[in-house]
Amino acid sequence: MENKKIKVAELFAGVGGFRLGLEKSNYEIVWSNQWEPSTKLQHASKVYEARFGKENHSNQDIATVPTKDIPDHDLLVGGFPCQDYSVATTLHNSKGLKGKKGVLWWTIHRILEEKKKKPKYLFLENVDRLLKSPASQRGRDFAVMLQSLNDLGYAVEWRVINAAEYGMPQRRRRVFFIGYHKSTSTCKSINKISKEKWLVEDGTMASAFPVGQTISLQEIELSGDLVEITNEFNKEGKLSPFHNTGIMINGKVYTGKTIPSYDGPRKVLGDILQNGEVTNEFFIDKDDLPKWDYLKGSKKEVRKTKDGYEYNYAEGSMIFPDALDNASRTIITGEGGKSASRFKHVVNSDRGLRRLTPVELERLNMFPDNHTELEGITDTKRAFFMGNALVVGVIEKIGEELYQRIKNND
Template sequence: MGSLFEDIVSDVTESDIRVVELFAGVGGFRIGLERASACFKTVWSNQWEPSTKRQDASIIYSERFGLEGHSNQDINTVPTSSIPECDMLVGGFPCQDYSVATTLNRSGGIEGKKGVLWWQIYRIIEESEHRPTYLFFENVDRLLKSPASQRGRDFAIILASLNDLGYDVEWRVINAAEYGMPQRRRRTYIVGYKRGNYAIRKSGKEEDWICQNGIFARAFSSEAVTAMKSFEIKGTLDEVSANFNKNGEKCEFENAGFMSNRKVNTIKVSPLYNGPFLTLGEILLSEDEVPEEFFIPEEEVEKWEYLKGSKSFMRTNAAGFQYKYSEGGMAFPDALDKASRTIITGEGGKAPSRFKHVVKTPSGKYRRLTPIELERLNMFPDNHTEGSSDMRRAFLMGNALVTGVVEKIGLSILSNAGKFDDNNNLIVD
């Protein structure tokens, strides 16, 4: 490794897994992996929020983990040579516009502002002198079905591009609450491994890998509920972009699957979990710890009830066309005996809202969730986002992932990587 990175990785040993974290946010991947094991050593991270003067996420990341090895620079402008060699590349990359418009000349030729960032991942892997052994990414669950005009095309592009870079890939859509975590947050998780890696050589049948032996299968027990589907993703990336499921209405990808050499095996699975379930009520602060500004004034409760209630009425658009508008009701207040609803970026602020969480206190008052409680729903340490405004802290948690999911996947990757001590015990310190 070049002298440029010697200070950054000076405490990394041969048995460690060196991690580079892209689109790092406030460090959800890092927290989850380091909670899984001290073997995971983050040697470099990047967080840049476009069109934002104050870089809240990067500031918080630096304050929690230090400035060493952290970049607050537009990833489009970061040369691959400036990124340290790593064993694992991770990131929750933005979730739209993956279409290949012309060619893959570095990051060019891509439609949309955010999807172009997927091609920064592609560029960094492609240009790396020593490509990472493992890839670990997170995205929204609808990634498997987008866009509506070519369902599954975006995910097919991602799979094909990783295949062309020399990786086999497995994926799983995981709802954290179905495995005992305190928030109903459904996300697509993707793990890639260099082709020929020991993990794949011992995989056996594809269905066994998906449901029993694979990274996700061992981290999140499940059972198959449909028959396996198999198909190939054919053509160049441009051809995949233009033609994949061009005339199809049904999505080709189920919520679990595995791809090797452009052959896709995919199956719908259902969770098998018999452990404890953490509820919204269990993560709440006591009433006397909640600042007054989070309580809803009595005169505003009716507004909240209306916004969360069911509605059906006629509307007229700008062109004079009348249509019936309807929406179902939402729980008011939120149930305390089950996992919370998904946190969204608009969770903060005092204004009444259909989507913000509201709980009823033992004294009968209604209130919003505090930043600490939002952190707990994503399984972050208390006050991890302290230093930003309450509004921004809520926004950051709306963008974050459930770190408990990352922790369990990290343990499974570690086991698969064969990180053991002298007594042949799995290293989980």
């Protein structure tokens, strides 16, 4: 298996962050899908095709793609949307339980359920809020997800990773999961080893992103089917039982808090700037400065709702302009465009205050320069892509560790 490529299907592909990270190791994307439901022009898919070619790329609503049209693969990857994963009803047919239509988690579930040759590995990403949602039953959505993967024969390891804590140029916190099918040697190894040792030393995540603290693991038994978990999980609890690190195997969850351990080089916002090459439209007009100052500043004021109801509003100030000697704040989808905003990045350059360019936003996510540049795609749209993207360096490091494990074990 020395040079055998690991076959990957990439769902919710966006502009290809997973692919860029995985192709640094011996992975081959055999099929990809990107579909934006709310827009007629499929901009992200166009960028993906321009960079990686049209072959084996699908720009069709994934919910309508028959499983038989997706080629067999060893690894299924994707950053799926954070939605309500609750299960509404039990069906009395062989299909068992099904979640709500339009919730894309159940599309992943369907593919895993219907594939005769199931992928042996999963590598998925989401916002870390998933571990705590919904507010009325903290952690319920994640419990539904874990139990549904347990039913399909997978063990799941997860970790919340903030890219900047491992030297990358953006403070972007996301939860990453790896699923191991019970037929893999890795799954068999997890069964035999101490779960704490796996999570802090030997596991894929701990090897890719070391932690410096041992943890006292809490055990949670996932009991009941998906409807029962939907209705009953953590009904009384104010806090989610799921911490930033954990593993689920055979319906048992082991979870605790870890602290990153990293003393390597660090990239900061100042390192990625395109100074000297920036065109005028990114500079803030002096007349607009008061607006930026107001939005970035602290506020205590009385505001009115549309119905005329008055309430006290308060918020703290943001660093303005952004500090160049630290990793940047998280890029959001509304990063582009000229209008003043509390959340857009602003840097001080030799020619005055300015917003970040599309290339700088790409660099903060560790994409190649001009990856999203394409005729007909505006700078605002390019910024939107980066607000939705992931930090490629995180995918690369986890992908590398996972590859070594697959090569050596399976």
